Amino acid sequence: MNLRIPGPTPLPPDVQQAMGREMVGHRDSVFQKLLGEVMAQLRHFYQTQSDVLVLTSSGTGGLEAAIVNAMSPGDGVVAVSCGAFGERFAAIASAFGGQVERIDFPWGSGLDAARVARALEGRDETDLLLTTHNETSTGVLNDLAAIADVLGSLGRRRPLWLVDAVSSLGAADLPMDAWGCDMVVSASQKAWMAPPGLAFIGVSQRAWTRMAQATCPRFYWDLAAAREYAVKGQTPFTPAVSTLFALQTSLLRMRGEGLAVIVDRHRQLSKQLREGLRELGLRLLASDVDASPTVTAVCLPEGVSAVDVRRELAARHGVVVATGQGALKNTVLRIAHMGYCSSVDIDRVVTALKAVLQGRHDC
């Protein structure tokens, strides 16, 4: 099967095998070494000297953890959104009592940093800024370097900056410290090539300081407790041990390949897929400038159902892709190229899609 949905992504064979390891206790030395190694590797890919903590949850749990640790009810929140996951991040902040102002960009476009700057400058105070690095619903990579510049110029009025990097980190460049991100969330089943069940959260020193005052109720997501336990190579609650074994294995693979090479490979895969889709006469949802290195959204010809094409791709060609989300559900296909993916996989997707679309044309 050629699993080309934007997570869970395919497991390399050694990662798959690592899932089948004998269980160990989570208060034992084997586990302490495991967690310590995984956290150190995550810091490398996050390009940070700060803590990167591991939570047992999906990526959305990681986003909730960021909000409830950083926010107090009533806090002013600016949420930048250009798709379903930007909306979700904003919805979480609203659910926990944030006064959320959304800055929306059209689905398929990336954010415009100048507009974000104007919005921030026009407000009395903003406690939190929420951004999505890679918008999985539309295949857009937002220019967060530009946001880093905007925040750098705000001085003392700078909000705490929370980044959803669930479907970018490990495949795209996101230097947390250099860009001054305060909380950065990712998840195991995306570019990290491990099964779902673990979220990661990088936390800056500024975020730790803010957290001490933040009053949203929290228990399972309490990052202060997570840090306290992490120092001794443990987690406050029983972690997904097997998934950590898998992640340890995939992180070693990633170190072997190297971050720069990984980032370049993903860019190349995106380019290859976009060229292949254009050759089929299809329109791409995002521009080349906004294009995501991990997932590509392609518009199908008028009258062709994405749900039907998706079904045929799976049934006849063993290629599993995703349909669009929200209003794009039946007009867009999303094809992922994150993590364990080669140019051969992309070639197979394009060839299969060509066959399915020609088959429909012949009917």
Added chain:
Amino acid sequence: MNLRIPGPTPLPPDVQQAMGREMVGHRDSVFQKLLGEVMAQLRHFYQTQSDVLVLTSSGTGGLEAAIVNAMSPGDGVVAVSCGAFGERFAAIASAFGGQVERIDFPWGSGLDAARVARALEGRDETDLLLTTHNETSTGVLNDLAAIADVLGSLGRRRPLWLVDAVSSLGAADLPMDAWGCDMVVSASQKAWMAPPGLAFIGVSQRAWTRMAQATCPRFYWDLAAAREYAVKGQTPFTPAVSTLFALQTSLLRMRGEGLAVIVDRHRQLSKQLREGLRELGLRLLASDVDASPTVTAVCLPEGVSAVDVRRELAARHGVVVATGQGALKNTVLRIAHMGYCSSVDIDRVVTALKAVLQGRHDC
């Protein structure tokens, strides 16, 4: 290795293998079938016609989900506690704004239903009653049938009843519907013989009704969303797919053995271990009446360090047990017999402990 801690517990070989299965998409038919089957099996072991939902988190996440879905800030909560996990359940309710009255019983004792009844009758109104079925920190199984009787006699003043069954369900009898439990939480890495990373929560009709009014903020734990997705064989957020494959396999094993046989086997294992420990001249923390079928806490002789004995058991005999919790940390060992455990495993524990204690005596 003879992993005898109260979770994570050892994996049967076929469960271990199931973890290494190829990844599948969580919106695909394979997954829909998987989740549907797992939920049906869980309902069997919960002995309920109600929903049993699956969350990607540890058991503590499941307890938090119960609280934030059932409770509004300011609600009156009675929390019955006889150990660390009873305290944790109460602490979660407090963290989210519950007005918590704790009814504490000594560590090593079970609850006294008459005292709980008097406390409930002496209060104006109680919104939630929290109880722990199996107190993992002390090896005590609480008599929840007696609590069911107490609640049955309260009529309209009956609180919503939340049960922590993390370390009992799947090994002990807990007929959710017959006893009238409203929310019952368990977790994959305990008697269910699967890796950690999944929590389960059974939800009564009364609980669903209450939930519609409960105002604690929630997003990741939103059970109404989980139920809405469960109807179509899905989860709102990416679930721990591999762990669900493992759980599917272990549930099939459990159905093969049968609930009554499983419950009896655990009682026998507890009895065998307690007799073996008494023959070593050791005192058991819980009485025979209160004794847990899944974990046994044993007091070490004066001056013998539980931390040291634990280390020697692991290093010399490959037997991994847990020390006590809280004040019992260095005086008590906790030995688990939940899930994948046979009388041979128990025999090995007792033999190894005998050797370690004799070795210390000889020094």
